[in-house]
Amino acid sequence: MEALDLARWQFGITTVYHFLFVPLTIGLSVIVASLQTAWYRTGKHEYLQATKFFGKLFLINFAMGVVTGIVQEFQFGMNWSEYSRFVGDIFGAPLAMEALLAFFLESTFIGLWIFGWDKLPRGVHLACIWAAAIGSNLSAYFILAANSWMRNPVGYTVNPDTGRAELTDIWAVLSSPQSSSTFVHVLAGSFITAGLFVVAVSAFKLWRARSGGDGGATTGEHELFRKALRTGLIVTMIAGVLSIYSGDNQAKLAAEYEPMKLAGAEALWNTEDAAHFSMFAVGDTEAGNNIVDLGVPYVLSFLATGEFGGTVEGINDIQATYEAAYGPGDYTPNIFILYWSFRLMMGFGFFGIGIAVLGLWLTRKGRLPRSGWFYRAAILGLPAALLANTFGWILTEMGRQPWTVHGVLLTADSVSPGVSLTEVAFSLTVFTLLYGTLAVVEAGLLWRYVKAGPTHVTPPQDDDPDHSANVPAFVY
Amino acid sequence: MDLALIWFLAIAVLWTGYFILEGFDFGVGTLLPFLGRTNTDRRVMINSIGPVWDGNEVWVITAGGAMLAAFPAWYASLFSGFYLPLLLILVALIVRGVAFEYRAKVDDDRWRARWDQAIFWGSAVPALLWGVAFANIVRGVEMGPDQIVTASLLDLLNPYALLGGLTTLSMFTLHGAVFLTLKTDGEVRVLARRAVGRVALVALPAAIVFLAWTQAAYGKPWTLPLALGAALALAAGVWLAVRGREGWSFTSTAVAIAAATVLLFGSVFPDVLPSTTDPAYSLTIANASSADYTLTLMSWVALVALPVVIGYQSWSYWVFRKRVTREHIEPTPAYGGSAPSAG
Known part of the structure; x- marks a missing residue:
């Protein structure tokens, strides 16, 4: 065990953990802002309830x-x-x-x-949530541009005097196809997650109301949660289409810039024309071949190149190419993890999108399903979305190994x-314990507030034209 | 002017902004168990910084990002070299941030008491450790030609650095007490004014000795006015607070923090992280900086963005300019209605 191994574990744990919350922030900020916009425009109390x-x-x-x-920055x-x-x-x-x-x-x-609910004019207050939502979504672009650069380094040169990489073209970094494609894919994943969050909460409230359990929607809230359910399903559906589209684009970009990741994700050991898309494989990573491999013919070639007969490079061939280019070494990432994280990402993702498609059908024209199975599945959509995001990042980051910057800097040479x-062991332990505790606290709090529902929301007394006379809504 | 020098100044500005702004919310957090005798009073205190603490904290994120972009070698050596203090700061900032948001979300005394602890430790620990860290930057650390800091944790806890930590902790606490006199009313305001005098008994001697030590050991002729100015502004802040001139007092403590921070940056200049092993190994503005392209780019971004940021942050302070009192807290439950009760 070396510091390098634990540093990687810490990066993996803290990053995956961070990304449980980020997609919800990105997606929910826009959904909440939209709900408040609906309240602002219609003045209907249920939109205010939903917003709050x-x-x-x-x-x-x-x-x-x-x-x-x-933590990520430091x-x-x-x-x-x-x-x-x-x-x-x-x-x-x-x-x-x-x-x-x-x-x-x-x-x-x-x-x-x-703090501005009672303090700011309504239009200005609405603009504040939109500004925050724009900030959240914009932040994703910059950090993903940085991440994409690590996978597809562009717009830089290595200074021979200092031995350090130097930026030569920021636009190349910010506008590389990897940046924009990754941004769309991550945003789509975030809106799927946020959509399914709204779906899961609404399904829980409606189901409990139906089954008579604790924390169900009251009669007055029923319509609100039916609409929220529909809204969440529609958001998930649209984001799902974008996710599939951008995911396909990601595969093509991987074929071009990160062939090892694509080959690893498919456990494709040797370069093939008309490669099949693997559905289930058991491989021997030492020998570099698969013992069992069932799949759909031509599909991988089509996904990677757009042609059914297209050539897809295999792991063994890429390894040989890299050895020729970068010297002797093991340039093959952990194929088992890549292969299965790819499948789990897609599996959980499609499960979530499937809920949206099915849910939109079952709730058409004001209907609601009678039996409990749909509600249960809809609640499971949220963990599925979180898992899909997690496995997506595991695929992306593990697929780049052994590099931190593809072809430029090895992970082993990046560590402090x-x-x-x-020190790293101490830090890893501290973060794991702290994050574990906070996860329990956070989940408990969400649960409590979901059960409590929006009944407490009272209509605003908005007969005071001089808003500055009001005091802020003290929430802390 | 040299781009790397401009970015050294920009980073000094970012840290100064951070210490002035988060300084008072660290102070309020540190004073929470002492001045907040009832839950209502503790809520008065927390809500006085509620709308702004998160925006204040972005100053340190920006400072960190700017150090990485403009002085990668400085950022790399410093953050890996000060590993355990930074780990503690991170843990503190995590529990503190969550505490502000979660404390009022459950109506239960034990729940609140735990988060009150988190706010206290989460505020006091970074207030102390930033001083320790910056004193060590000025003093220099053991560092070889590979730019890797070899100083141990005990080396970092030398007397000068510990005095630096005591200085930031007590100055921020004083700054926070003055902020509370300015931004609250009632019992908290009365207690805060009394606290200014008591905290000053530690803050003034600590700061004066630390400033004098810094100036004598590491300062330059032109930093002398900064050292004197910081000490005088701090003393003036105390005097004005006792006289009830709260706005001017707050301005004075802010000026004191600014002058002290600039003194630290001025003392380390033109190094960014001196080596005590051999001055030849020191990281300097020249040898730690990024290439001109990055610095030029970042200059334009900062030139456009920073005034806008300062503009809307100022506006948010203006929106929440009113004093917070018990009367505002009592009849107003957590927004959107009362929090669900425990269990």
């Missing part, structure tokens, strides 16, 4: 996203100092831009929104040389 109810759930989640995000310097030293010129720029252009916007306006195994 989902807004509160959004904030419980938002706090976790913010505090776990700081960790590059703490555990990965040689990475930071080598690529800070390039990687730091989008990170600093993210803070300046997005995080300030998000954090300042979320404060104004939380001055940080001991004990």
Whole structure:
């Protein structure tokens, strides 16, 4: 066991954990802002109830996203100092831009929104949640541009005098096909997650109302949650289409820029024309072949190249190419993890999208399903979406190994040389325990507020034209 | 002017902004168990910083991002070299941020008491450790030609750095007490004014000795006015607070924090992280900086974005300019109605 191994575990654990909250922040901020817009335009009380109810759930989640995000930034310097030293010129720029252009916007306006309910004119208050939502979504672009650069380094040069990478073209970094495609795919995944969050909560409230359990929607809330269910399903459906489209695009980009990731995700050992799409494989990673491999003919070639007879490079051939290019070494990532994380990402993702398709049919024209199975499945959609996101990131990050920056810097050369195994072990333990505890607290709080429902929301007394005479709504 | 020098100044500005802004919300958090004798009073205190603490914290995220972009070698050596203090700061900022958001979400005394603890420790620990960290930056650390900090945790806890930590902790607490006199009314305001005098008994001597030590050991002729100015502004802040001139007092403590931060950056200049092993190994503005392209790009981004950020953050302070009182808290349950009760 080396510090490198634990540093990787810490990065994996803290990043996956951070990304449980981020997609909900990204998607729910827009959904809550839309609900408030509906209230602003129609003045209907149920929209206000929905805004405040989902807004509160959004904030419980938002706090976790913010505090776990700081760890991400600091960790590059703490555990990965040689990475930071080598690529800070390039990687730091989008990170600093993210803070300046997005995080300030998000954090300042979320404060104004939380405390501004009775304080700001309604239109201005509405603009605050939109500003926060734009900040959240914008932040994703910068960090994903930075991440895409690691997989497809462009717009840089390595200075022979300093031995460090230097930025030569920021537009190349921000506008690379990997950046925009990844952004769409991650955003789509985020809106699927947020949509299924709304679906799961609404399904729970409606089901409990039907089965007579604790925490169900009251008669007055029934219509609200039926509409919320439909809204969540529609959001999931639209985001699902975008996700499939951008996912297909991601596969083609992987074939072009990260062939090893694509080959690994398919456990394709040798280069093939008219390659089949593997459905189930048992492989021998030592020998570099599959013992069992069942699949659909031609589909992989079509996904990767757009042609049924297209050539898809295999792991063994890419390994040989890389050895020729970068010298002797093992350039093959963990194929077992890639293969299965790819399948789990798609499986959970399609399960979520399937719920949307099915749900939209079952709830057409004001109907609601009678039996419990649909509600149960709809509630399971939320963990499915979170798992799909998680496996997507595992595929992306593990698929880049053994590199931190593809073809430029190895992960083994990125770790902090001055940080001991004990220090990383201590840090990993602290974060694991802290994050585990907070996850229980957060889930308990969400559960409590879902059960409580939106009944407490009272109509605003808006007969005071001088808003500045009001005091903020004290929520803390 | 040299781009790397501009970014050294920009990073000094970001840290100064961070210490002035988060300084008072660290102070309020540190004072929470001492001035908040009832739940209502604790809520008065927390809500006085409620709308702004998160925006304040983005200053440190920006400072960190800017250090990575503009001085990768500084960021790399510093963050890996100060591993355990930064880990503690991270843990503190995590529990504190969650505490603000979750504390009022369950109507239960034990629940609130736990989060009150989190707010106290989550505020006091970083207030102390940032001082320790910055004093060590000024003092320099053991560092070889490979730019890897070899100082142990005990090396970082030297007397100068510990005094630096005591100085930031007590100055931020004082700054927070003055903020509370300015932004609250009733019992909390009365207690906060009394607290200013008591905290000053620690903050003034600590700050004066630390500023003098810094100036004598690491300062330059031109930083002398900063050291004197910081000490005088802090003393003036205390005096004004006792006289009931709350706005001016807050301005003074803010000026004191700004002058002290600039003094620290001025003292380390033109190094960014001196090596005590051999000055030849020191990280300097010149040898730690990014290439000109990145610095030029970041200059334009900052030039456009920072004034806008300062603009809307100022506006948010203006929106929440009213004092928070018990009367505002009592009849107003958590927004959207009362929080569900425990169990």
